[in-house]
Amino acid sequence: MRALRALRPRRLPAGRAMAAAAAAAATGPGPAPGSGPGGGRGPVLTPGTMNPAVRRVEYAVRGPIVTRALQLEQDLRQGVPKPFTEVIKANIGDAQAMGQKPITFLRQVPGAGVGDNGRGHGGDTPVSGRGPRRPGAERVPPQVTALCLYPELLTEPSIPEDAKDRARRLLAACGGQSAGAYSASPGIELVRQDVARFLQRRDGVPAKPQDIFLSTGASDAIVSILKLLVSGSGGSRTGVLIPIPQYPLYSAAIAELSAVQLNYYLDEEHCWALDVAELRRALAEGRRHCCPRVLCIINPGNPTGQVQSRQCIEDVIKFAFEEKLFLMADEVYQDNIYAEGSAFHSFKKVLFEMGPPYSEVVELASFHSVSKGFMGECGFRSGYVEVVNMDPEVQQQLAKLVSVRLCPPVPGQILLDAVVDPPQPGDPSYELFIAEKQAVLSTLAHKARLTQEIFNRAPGIRCNPVQGAMYSFPRIELPPRALAAAEAQGQAPDMFFCMKLLEETGICVVPGSGFGQREGTFHFRPGASPCLYPRMTILPPTEKLQVLLEKLSSFYAKFVKEYS
Amino acid sequence: MRALRALRPRRLPAGRAMAAAAAAAATGPGPAPGSGPGGGRGPVLTPGTMNPAVRRVEYAVRGPIVTRALQLEQDLRQGVPKPFTEVIKANIGDAQAMGQKPITFLRQVPGAGVGDNGRGHGGDTPVSGRGPRRPGAERVPPQVTALCLYPELLTEPSIPEDAKDRARRLLAACGGQSAGAYSASPGIELVRQDVARFLQRRDGVPAKPQDIFLSTGASDAIVSILKLLVSGSGGSRTGVLIPIPQYPLYSAAIAELSAVQLNYYLDEEHCWALDVAELRRALAEGRRHCCPRVLCIINPGNPTGQVQSRQCIEDVIKFAFEEKLFLMADEVYQDNIYAEGSAFHSFKKVLFEMGPPYSEVVELASFHSVSKGFMGECGFRSGYVEVVNMDPEVQQQLAKLVSVRLCPPVPGQILLDAVVDPPQPGDPSYELFIAEKQAVLSTLAHKARLTQEIFNRAPGIRCNPVQGAMYSFPRIELPPRALAAAEAQGQAPDMFFCMKLLEETGICVVPGSGFGQREGTFHFRPGASPCLYPRMTILPPTEKLQVLLEKLSSFYAKFVKEYS
Structure with missing residues (x-):
């Protein structure tokens, strides 16, 4: 309807239609000169007049493939026959959408006579009404978020005092003792302390x-820090070094802020490792046409799942020191480490262990979130940034900048507090909390291994170990005729593959080109086959993930036959 | 500590100190030419190199006066003697921080044996532990937000089925049936339908x-729409018409986006009415140096409290049609109408009642929120924009833009659903809901009148009727010597007054210059006295508000004596 109406010429009052027709030829923003009141009255905001920086923004994780997946889901609901019974959205790191149950301590109210709803942790038990209670569930205090949102529960005699104390402490820090009041703009002071x-x-x-x-x-928080850093125009525009493959928030924010994206390529042959020589190459190239000032690191990697070694982090910090770069460390997957021998080292810890001059000079912003880890509380939209060695006046400017949006959502702040201040041994809720946390993380570790195993069994598919985070990013060789077939449909080869995969199997993954890739990845090079990289989460329940991986492998075998 | 460290020269490795000293003289972004690795290693991000657009941002509602108020609160807590016992923050429209109790239906769980916590609606009863239950409170179903966040309650036999049905309906619309999953980027489809x-x-x-x-x-949402609209550079930059006085989000966003702010002045002598002739003047002036494309309206007015007549809205729409302007209607106070004879008319309703060509051509974005109205749920950070007559391709760009931030907070979306789909007559929760809603709104109406009455009794203070919204914006004549005294302290006269008021009485209001004002308001003009305009909310509990208004009046009388 909308689209149709847009194609229709808009009705105009008598006598204006002619003027409008004449003025319609003139494009670009601003009133057509001499058009006078009401003259040339097409829309003000058109693809031609809108902000060109917004036009340049791309965000693959929620792009056309996801739109099509939603349509297919609707078709299924309406009984349209499909070659599958369910759309599996492996496009986004959304644990609870994949059936992972919220961690009791962070959110739920198992007291007051109600308990487990039968969904398992790690997302492995489908929603199936009320299941058997876990032993000891009755002992778990209704947790802090619940008490803060519904302070009436504070008068309930059956609720243990330790939970009430935590909630009273947080509520006392809220305006009017209510989660419905604005907090201070950088967050509730008490939560920042925690x-x-x-x-x-x-x-x-x-x-x-x-x-x-x-x-x-x-x-x-990532966008706020980038906003501070962006300046200049032409050859003095701020350049921002980002890994390729990257999480497309970075390219989107850089486009929107009209900064310059500078790609450094992770080394696929060495498990997507970061190589300082490659950083140096990207920086030198960037210096030719802009002013590189920021280095973004994602560790553990998204979409690539690598975990950086302590030595590598130290090298990166030295590089940032020497080359005068501001470090942005995206560490939202810090709890998601699976590979043996891998460990999370925070940039801040390494920076301080290196001592002066590094620890006193190198500017660092480190980001964390409640959406990933073992929590998976994406819907609450809660996270934070810690800034290190930031100029105090700039830091005041940051405080001013965030104040314009008043404050982050308070329910999310309260949930974050429960994440950073979890139950301790001896606390009534400790045992269940730690059991749930371990269950989620060990299931993810199992699924990381499973993914790598099944993919590497399939000829033409090669998958680096998923050392951390929540995604696999396998390399899939393209059969020779697939390139031409994709071109004939006006699609990038990886979009062509992923769209076919979705239509035939119901599996929704994101084409790797949305995360950036080396030039020429699709093209024949001496000694290398053209290939594509779908990003997919390891979050579906184990059995469903296994089916998904096998379906993808056999779809690919068929695809190879068809296009060889 | 931070500030001190920043003043200290940073320690540099041996041999680099000289180079650093030399390079320190060179300012501006980018590597000092020839400085080489590690040379000239001051901070990357300084007041001189940061984004100049961010530097230009100002946001008075949370400016220096609020910072000082927070310090004074801390002083009081630590027993430092002050001429007052409490800081009253009348700087921000934060109902629950002022003691207003959340509307039961929107948030609370009065079932399961717990009830009213003794805080009154309208913010008039201080928090005082558990009070007597309201009659009939037991019949109220635990409302939708609670059930959605804690689905375990769905198995509780004591909870009425109608509440469960609502919650099940919303949960079925959430990914994995959980509020912890991301929603679609423009929001949960079901909530958009509601x-x-x-x-x-x-x-x-x-x-x-x-x-x-x-x-x-x-x-x-306001910033997202502005982002789409901003383009051009130099003389073709987008001009945005905003009312003066305005809500400073507008000036802040315009500064950040490097658009051009075009002021149109509301008519104080006619109860802050919007005059189309003044719009025309501002537009003509703007066209001399930029490309005006957007007209922002705040109705009911913030900080000015006026409610626009239907005729005025029609005139504005005609003006936007004729002059080819995109309309942004900030209607977040649509429930807050107090004056007799005033009524809220939405821009969309008037636009459609005007019929073609207006209804088919004029582009409109209208904004609403759960933070204001009778709800006051600021902490949940939830709102929406409805776009009308937007170009379909631009609308797709808007959808893409919002997808980069994944989704709005889900708890807030669920709360919004309860606001737009309130209990109906006959529903178990209807009576309490409507009683609470009316109590909040009638208390606000009473406080609006009280404010006007007390202020207009004081010589030198004149206050327009607070027809709507949540603020008074009285005009206060400056005694002759106050200007010089302010100047001697390097402060704007209104900051001087408001800071003195805060230090002596504990009352925190925002200096009106943060909302913009006519040039020369502080200066003597023929026939007019210099004056200042503090913005203050009418949200404190009635008795406290009365004390506040009288304290302010008597502080002013003293101030006049001191500076006459």
Whole structure:
């Protein structure tokens, strides 16, 4: 309807239609000169007049393939026959959408006579009404988020005092003792203190509440920091070094802010490792046409799943010191480490362990979130950034900038507090909390291995170990005729493959080109086959993931036959 | 500590200190030419190199006066003697921070043996532990937000089926049936449908879910729409017409996006009315140096509290049609109408009642929020924009733009659903809901009148009727010597007054210059005295508000004596 109406010439009052027709030829923003009141009255905002920086923004994780997946889901609901019974959305790291149950301590109210709803942790048990209670569930105090949102429960005698104390402490820190009031713009002061304590425990180096800014998910904080850093025009525009493959928030924000994206390529042959020589190459190239000032690191990697070694982080910090770059460390997957021998090292810990001059000079912003890890609380939109060695006046400007949006969502801030201040041994809720957390993380570790195994069994598919995060990013060789077939349909080869996969199997993955890739990946090069990289989460329940991986492998075998 | 460290020269490795000292003289972004690796290693991000657009941003509602108020609160807590016992923050429209109790239906769980916590609606009863239950409170179903966040309650036999049905309906629309999953980027489809139905009931004209984009508070949606509209450079930059006085989100967003702010002045002598002749003047002036494309209206007014007549809205729409302007209607105070004879008319309703060509051509974005109205749920950060007559391709670009931040907070979306789909007569929760809603709104109406009365009794203070919204914006004449005294302290006269008020009485209001004002308001003009305008909310509980108004009046009388 909308589209049709847009194609129709708009009705105009008598006498204006002619003027409108004449003025319609003139494009570009602004009133057509001499058009006078009402003359040339087409829409103000058109693809031609809109913000060109917004036009340049791309965000593959929710692109056309996801739109098609939603349509297919609707078709299925309406009984349209399809070669599959369910669309499996492996396009996004959304644990609870894949059936992972919220961690009890973070959210739920198993007291007051109600318990487990029968969904398993790790997403492995489908929603199936009320299941048997876990032993000991009755002992678990209704947790902090619930008590804060419904303070009436504070008068309930059956609720243990330790839970009430936690909630009272947080509520006392809220305006009017209510989660419905705005908080301070950088977040509730008490939560910032708890985050600082959490970081101090994690890193063994001091952390200050005033260096922590809570945010509406990590994305919000990442964009705020980039906003501060972007300046200049023409050859003095800020250049931002990002890994390729990257998480497309970075390219989207860089486009929107009219900064310059500078790609450094991760080394696929070495498990997507970051190589400082490659950083140096990208920087030198960037210096020819812009002013590189920012280096973004994603560790553990999204979409590539690699976990950086301590040595590599140290090298990166030295590089940033020497080349005068501001470091942005996206560490939202810090809890998601699966590979043996891999460990998470925070940039801040390594920076401080390196000592002066690094620890006193190198500027660092490190990001975290409640959406990933073992929590998977994406819907709450909660995260934070810690800034290190930031110029105090700039930090005041950051505080001012975030104040314009008033504050991050308070329910998410409260949930974050429960994440950074979890139950301790001896607390009534400790045993269940730690059991649930371990269950989620060990299931993910199992699924990471499973993914790698099944993919590497399939001829033509090669998958690096998923050392961390939540995604596999396998390399799939393209059969020779697939390139031409994709071209004939006006699609990139990986979009062609992923769309066919979706239509035939119901599996929704994101074409790797949305994450960036080396030039020429699709093209024949001496000694190399053209290939594509779908990003897919390892979050579906184990059995469903196994089916998905096998379906994908056999779809690919068929695809190879068809296009060889 | 931070500030001190910043003043200290940073320690550099041996041999680099000289190079650093030399390079320190060179300012501006980018590597100092020939500085080489590690040379000239000051911070990357400094006040001089940061984004100049961010530097230009100002946001008075949370500016220096609020920072000082927070310090004073801390002083009081630590027993530092002050001439007052409490800081009253009348700087921001934050109902629950002022003691207003959340509307039961929207949030609470009065079932399961717990009830009213003793805080009154309208913010008039201080928090005082558990009070007596309201009659009939037991019949109220635990409402939708609670059930959605804690689905375990769905198995609780004591909870009425109608509440469970609502919650099941919303949960079925969430990924994995969990509020912890991401929603679609423009919001949960079902909530968008409910918003569309709400708008259809309100306006009597069609509304479509695909034209509704949920957001992280109205601020988020306002910035998204402005982002689309901003383009050009130099003389072709987008000009945005905003009222003066305005809500400073507008000036802040315009500064950040490097658009051009075009002021049109509301008519204080006629109760802050909008005059189209003044719009015309501002537009003509703007056309001399930029490309005006957007007209922002705040109705009911913030900070000015006026409610636009239907005729005025029609005139504005004609003006936008004739002058080819995109309309942004900030209607977040649509429930807050107090003056007799005033009524809220939505821009969309008037637009459609005007019929073609207006209804088919004029582009409109209308904003709403759960933070204001009778709800006051600021902490949840939830709102939406409805776009009307937007170019379909631009609308797709908007959908893409919002997808980069994944989705608005889901708890806020669920709360919004309860706001747009409230209990109906006959529903178990209807009576309490409507009683609470009326109590909040009638208390606000009472406080609006009280404010006007007390202020207009004081010589030198003149206050227009607070017809709507949540603020008074009284005009206060400056005694002759106050100007010089302010100047001596390097402060704007209104900051001087408001800071003195805060230090002596604990009352925190925002200096009006943060909302913009006519040039020369502080200066002597023939026939006019210099004056200042503090913005203050009418949200404190009635008795506290009365004390506040009287304290302010008597502080002013003293101030006049001191500086005459």
